[in-house]
Amino acid sequence: MNAFDLTEDQQDCLQELINVAMGQASDQLARYLDTFVYLKVPSIEQVRAEHLFDSLNEDLAATAIVSQGFFGYEGIRGEALLMYEPQDSHRLADLLGYEAGELTFDEQIIDLSSILTTTFLNVFANQIDNQMSYSAPRLLSGSLGSVNKHLQQQAFNWDLALKVRISYQVTDYSFNCDMVLLIPEEAIINIKTVIDRILAEF
Amino acid sequence: MSANVLICDDSNLARKQVFRSLPENLSTNVQLATNGEEALEILRSQNVDILFLDLTMPVIDGLGVLQALKDENIDLPVFVISADVQPEMQTRVLNLGAKAFLRKPIQLDILNEQLRTHGFL
Numbered sequence: 001m002n003a004f005d006l007t008e009d010q011q012d013c014l015q016e017l018i019n020v021a022m023g024q025a026s027d028q029l030a031r032y033l034d035t036f037v038y039l040k041v042p043s044i045e046q047v048r049a050e051h052l053f054d055s056l057n058e059d060l061a062a063t064a065i066v067s068q069g070f071f072g073y074e075g076i077r078g079e080a081l082l083m084y085e086p087q088d089s090h091r092l093a094d095l096l097g098y099e100a101g102e103l104t105f106d107e108q109i110i111d112l113s114s115i116l117t118t119t120f121l122n123v124f125a126n127q128i129d130n131q132m133s134y135s136a137p138r139l140l141s142g143s144l145g146s147v148n149k150h151l152q153q154q155a156f157n158w159d160l161a162l163k164v165r166i167s168y169q170v171t172d173y174s175f176n177c178d179m180v181l182l183i184p185e186e187a188i189i190n191i192k193t194v195i196d197r198i199l200a201e202f
Numbered sequence: 203m204s205a206n207v208l209i210c211d212d213s214n215l216a217r218k219q220v221f222r223s224l225p226e227n228l229s230t231n232v233q234l235a236t237n238g239e240e241a242l243e244i245l246r247s248q249n250v251d252i253l254f255l256d257l258t259m260p261v262i263d264g265l266g267v268l269q270a271l272k273d274e275n276i277d278l279p280v281f282v283i284s285a286d287v288q289p290e291m292q293t294r295v296l297n298l299g300a301k302a303f304l305r306k307p308i309q310l311d312i313l314n315e316q317l318r319t320h321g322f323l
Contacts, residue, residue: 009214016213019258020306023285036290039258041212127307202218 066113069135156184238262268298
């Protein structure tokens with residue numbers, strides 16, 4: 001076990017914090033789309049640099065990816081990727097209730113992504129007595145190359161990353177959106193410290 | 203009044219949170235289940251007076267447990283404790299027979315209020 005590995009209790013605690021945040025983000029999404037959002041148990045895994053991009057590649061059946069950085073106190077930071085499947089991009093305007101020409105596709109998808117990312121992370125931060133700031137969301141093309149390039153431009157060490165994947169399924173419209181949070185090596189230790197503080201209360 | 207309590211949640215932390223929030227009279231005979239299948243095995247074979255049930259779980263989720271209880275005519279008060287706070291989800295669990303829907307993380311005063319409302323305090 002290395003310094004970045006999470007113990008079973010730490011993983012369980014992180015998963016529960018994510019569950020609560022995911023629940024409130026899905027509620028926002030459900031209200032935004034006026035429909036019901038089906039939630040799955042989120043996955044949490046540690047990914048080494050040599051596997052990070054392969055692992056993302058498996059997720060990248062996406063046509064559009066919106067990336068947004070997040071920065072909290074105590075060195076908690078990372079990158080959120082919102083991934084949309086190809087067939088969903090065509091009906092996004094209908095789902096969001098926009099009139100033709102009201103917003104471009106890029107603006108629509110950034111709009112939705114920002115709501116999901118910030119709702120999720122604000123609730124997550126609130127539970128650990130933290131507060132998040134965000135970079136401007138950025139639309140990337142749905143290719144591994146563009147995500148890879150974008151991540152390499154961040155001032156993070158991606159030798160090892162904590163990867164959290166959350167799936168939002170809007171069953172009425174067969175619309176799926178995956179949120180992948182990537183937490184770089186240096187932030188994993190900081191998250192472990194915060195989790196240990198919560199666990200100490202139990 | 204003493205009661206046999208079952209707490210079903212896939213998270214150890216969440217199970218502890220519920221256990222620690224229980225009033226003294228409900229804290230003596232507590233069993234734990236980590237998914238819906240485990241909970242149903244206990245509920246089919248033992249006398250349980252009150253179930254605290256999570257929704258988003260592996261194997262069989264909370265909705266699956268509520269549906270099975272209904273199908274098998276297992277009648278007991280179920281308090282759903284979930285992070286999935288969508289109004290439609292709250293309606294679904296109440297329609298499936300749950301006594302109450304409580305948001306995660308559990309709030310002691312709200313839990314006590316619900317237990318009092320349903321005669322457990």
